[in-house]
Amino acid sequence: MPLELTILMPCLNEARTLATCIAQAQRFLTASGTNGEVVVADNGSTDGSQAIAAAAGARVVHVAERGYGAALRAGIEAARGHFVIMGDSDLSYDFAHLDHFVSALRAGQQLVMGNRFAGGIAPGAMPPLHRYLGNPVLSFVGRLFFRSPVRDFHCGLRGFERAAILGLALQSPGMEFASEMVVKATLNGLRITEVPTTLAPDGRGRPPHLRSWRDGWRHLRFLLLFCPRWLFLYPGLMLFAIGIIGFAALLHGPINLPVVGLDIHSLLYMAAATILGAQMIQFAALAKWMEALSGMSPMPKGLIFLRPYLKMEYGLVAGLVLVLVGLIWSVNLLLAWRDSGFGAMDPAHTMRVAIPAVTLMILGVQAAITALFAAALHYFWLGRNQQKNHERV
Structure with missing residues (x-):
């Protein structure tokens, strides 16, 4: 039978949290009766994340090109679902509660963005620099430049119609991939909405891959060059x-x-x-x-x-x-x-x-x-x- 949903997780050395995220996603598919799959786009992990993902029942896509955007592009291309919901595999998002995303996609929305500021940010889940400066400023710039309805440009949990996003020909290999998706979806007239989602502290016990100033500048640079x-x-x-x-x-x-x-x-x-x-x-x-x-x-x-x-x-x-x-x-x-x-x-x-x-x-x-x-x-x-x-x- 054709798959309705692919739950996609980019992965780079996520051995500590990956199995739990996969279990949450599988629990959602079973509880909601959704015909779907869990795909892990591995970006060259060296901690055994690939074996953990396979043992947990996920399909592993090996991505040679390094970068958050590169992993997601390869994962979207390999996905078999009509819809894709992507999210980080570090326990910051709860894959067991994706009902709002699926409902919006089934209702005809082509890009469904999570809004962490509307859903709730747990203590310690987001650095103050990101919460009060980085995300609000970059999201404001994105809305101002492109008249986008999205108020949380950089939420890592988002769902979309696979064919519509593939049609955007996304190119960014790094973290600015998140901005590119929203900008091109807006410019091409895709149906976009937001749903509340929660953000929990990173469960990996190590520094995140995100580099605040470097990746913040890359997001801003993309927004400027694209407008x-x-x-x-x-x-x-x-x-x-x-x-x-x-x-x-x-x-x-x-x-x-x-x-x-x-x-x-x-x-x-x-x-x-x-x-x-x-x-x-x-x-x-x-x-x-x-x-x-x-x-x-x-x-x-x-x-x-x-x-x-x-x-x-x-x-x-x-x-x-x-x-x-x-x-x-x-x-x-x-x-x-x-x-x-x-x-x-x-x-x-x-x-x-x-x-x-x-x-x-x-x-x-x-x-x-x-x-x-x-x-x-x-x-x-x-x-x-x-x-x-x-x-x-």
């Missing part, structure tokens, strides 16, 4: 707006404020802000374009609407126009210098013309390069997909 809006677009828009407003204010002369005077030196900084802002906006567009082409996230609605207008030729023309305007402005400055007999000119007046002209030329070259690079990415992915199709044939 170019917050990494590039919003800071870029702010810098660009400051630069343009500063240009408009200083282009025709200095501004004397009660405490400070702004002149061509400030104009130079406005030019830098404009150029950097434009670069960051272009990086955001390229990053989103790469994500959409590679299938890592769905094509944003804005890109779908603008795609007919995002042609390389349009970008080259826009860049050329900006460069020509800057050149014409520079030629006018050169003619003014000629009319003065190529002698000394007023530096304030000269720079007030030269800075905007140079800025326009730089922006034009940037626009042309971005258009060429985006087109190169497109052709690269087209060629890659054609090669894959040829290999399949």
Whole structure:
């Protein structure tokens, strides 16, 4: 008969707690009448965990690639159940009480996250750094960046529809796998819910595999790199707006404020802000374009609407126009210098013309390069997909 549920446990030297976790999972399957299996994805244990798992009645999947995410990916691929519930094999989660997860999955949810803050955290189960800083901050960032409904991003106990998660093509080999699953599930429109779960102290009697600062940074790095809006677009828009407003204010002369005077030196900084802002906006567009082409996230609605207008030729023309305007402005400055007999000119007046002209030329070259690079990415992915199709044939 087809299996309904696989209870998956990643394992790396869990000899002290593994048999108890497997027994809890088997007790749940029997008591609930669920047709399922227990799978242990072993990540190279050296303490005999593999033999313990086999003797306890679990199916052992040997995973050569090291890492929490690598073990889980291999375990999910090897699972035979329509649904998978994964959890750490260190006695921090109770596999005998999975009713809420199974009920939500049967009701049509595709990702069911445990929420430890709603269910209860036993004394000593979570370090204060994780409980009051790490988890709340990273979960807030995830909700802010991706509009995810999940309030406990890093709960290790979660259930999902196997086919839906395999369709996300998860890649992270380390602890950030937990964030990648939630982020990609949100971006791809999977049905997500949370159920309360409890967290008990680690029963292994040794330091956990998790490294607070290293793994926390890896989670944050993933969230930033996967959300170019917050990494590039919003800071870029702010810098660009400051630069343009500063240009408009200083282009025709200095501004004397009660405490400070702004002149061509400030104009130079406005030019830098404009150029950097434009670069960051272009990086955001390229990053989103790469994500959409590679299938890592769905094509944003804005890109779908603008795609007919995002042609390389349009970008080259826009860049050329900006460069020509800057050149014409520079030629006018050169003619003014000629009319003065190529002698000394007023530096304030000269720079007030030269800075905007140079800025326009730089922006034009940037626009042309971005258009060429985006087109190169497109052709690269087209060629890659054609090669894959040829290999399949």
